[in-house]
Amino acid sequence: MRVLITGAAGGVGQLLAPELAPGHQLRLTDVRLPPGGAVADEVVVGDLTEPGLAERLCDGVDALVHLAGNPRPGDGWDRLRGPNVDVLTAVLEAAVLAGVRRVVLASSVHAMGGYHPLARRPEAVPVRDDWLPHPCCRYGATKVFAEAAARVYADSGAMSVVCLRLGGVRPAPAHRGWLDTWLGTADLGQAVRRALSAEIGFGAYSITSANTRGMCDLGAARRELGYAPTENSETYAESVPDGPPTMCAARLSTGERR
Ligand SMILES: NC(=O)c1ccc[n+]([C@@H]2O[C@H](COP(=O)([O-])OP(=O)(O)OC[C@H]3O[C@@H](n4cnc5c(N)ncnc54)[C@H](O)[C@@H]3O)[C@@H](O)[C@H]2O)c1
Numbered sequence: 302m303r304v305l306i307t308g309a310a311g312g313v314g315q316l317l318a319p320e321l322a323p324g325h326q327l328r329l330t331d332v333r334l335p336p337g338g339a340v341a342d343e344v345v346v347g348d349l350t351e352p353g354l355a356e357r358l359c360d361g362v363d364a365l366v367h368l369a370g371n372p373r374p375g376d377g378w379d380r381l382r383g384p385n386v387d388v389l390t391a392v393l394e395a396a397v398l399a400g401v402r403r404v405v406l407a408s409s410v411h412a413m414g415g416y417h418p419l420a421r422r423p424e425a426v427p428v429r430d431d432w433l434p435h436p437c438c439r440y441g442a443t444k445v446f447a448e449a450a451a452r453v454y455a456d457s458g459a460m461s462v463v464c465l466r467l468g469g470v471r472p473a474p475a476h477r478g479w480l481d482t483w484l485g486t487a488d489l490g491q492a493v494r495r496a497l498s499a500e501i502g503f504g505a506y507s508i509t510s511a512n513t514r515g516m517c518d519l520g521a522a523r524r525e526l527g528y529a530p531t532e533n534s535e536t537y538a539e540s541v542p543d544g545p546p547t548m549c550a551a552r553l554s555t556g557e558r559r
Pocket residue numbers: 307308309310311312313314330331332333347348349350367368369370371372373384388407408409410466467468469470471
């Protein structure tokens with residue numbers, strides 16, 4: 302399968318490319334040179350807002366893994382709109398025109414972060430994917446938009462779309478605040494491989510490792526994608542430093558405007 306990965310020089314892309322390289326022909330793209338280019342068949346450096354670039358990149362690939370975006374939950378609309386709305390829609394348009402049959406979108410647990418205990422809903426954990434989207438911040442709202450926009454394309458029958466509501470991606474949790482949403486590298490790779498091959502028209506799935514104190518119900522991903530995570534943040538619980546919860550730290554406060 303020929304797979305285009307956007308945002309390949311980013312934190313997630315650098316971990317994902319080596320995971321996907323076996324069994325896939327990779328075309329990596331980013332505005333800066335992806336360090337993991339050695340595992341790729343092709344590397345294209347460019348800005349996805351550049352007219353015509355997304356179309357050229359989508360030409361001749363079977364699937365798109367769309368990672369390019371702004372991953373910072375504390376940012377305002379001015380910084381989120383370009384990468385998470387305009388680039389996203391340009392890439393979806395290019396993919397459908399090029400006949401790309403499968404799109405895997407990097408959504409986020411922040412799309413459901415409003416259910417997190419910090420959102421004063423302690424009864425609302427673990428969060429299930431069949432609940433209404435409930436973002437905790439502007440960033441989470443852009444991910445809900447991405448899922449909704451992608452669904453329009455999936456419903457046209459031109460392509461199938463799997464949205465992965467990724468937890469905090471790192472080889473190991475950075476501190477104890479990551480223990481509920483951590484997603485390890487092997488589990489990330491497995492989730493994307495499953496998303497590339499599952500028989501699904503459209504779906505949105507929470508994807509974390511099998512964390513003992515996880516905030517997400519992984520049942521839908523297990524049933525529909527065949528996702529079977531093998532990592533658990535608890536392995537690191539005693540060795541990582543203390544740290545604040547990562548979810549919902551970017552919730553709006555009254556009077557704030559960005
Ligand atoms: N890092 C996480 O733990 C995490 C968790 C949940 C979801 N996500 C999502 O996964 C995706 C990747 O996250 P990340 O942490 O790797 O972010 P990152 O900022 O490290 O990487 C994103 C990459 O996208 C590229 N990019 C942005 N705008 C671009 C444009 N116009 N043209 C070309 N490239 C562009 C950037 O150069 C960057 O390398 C994002 O969509 C993010 O919202 C990340």
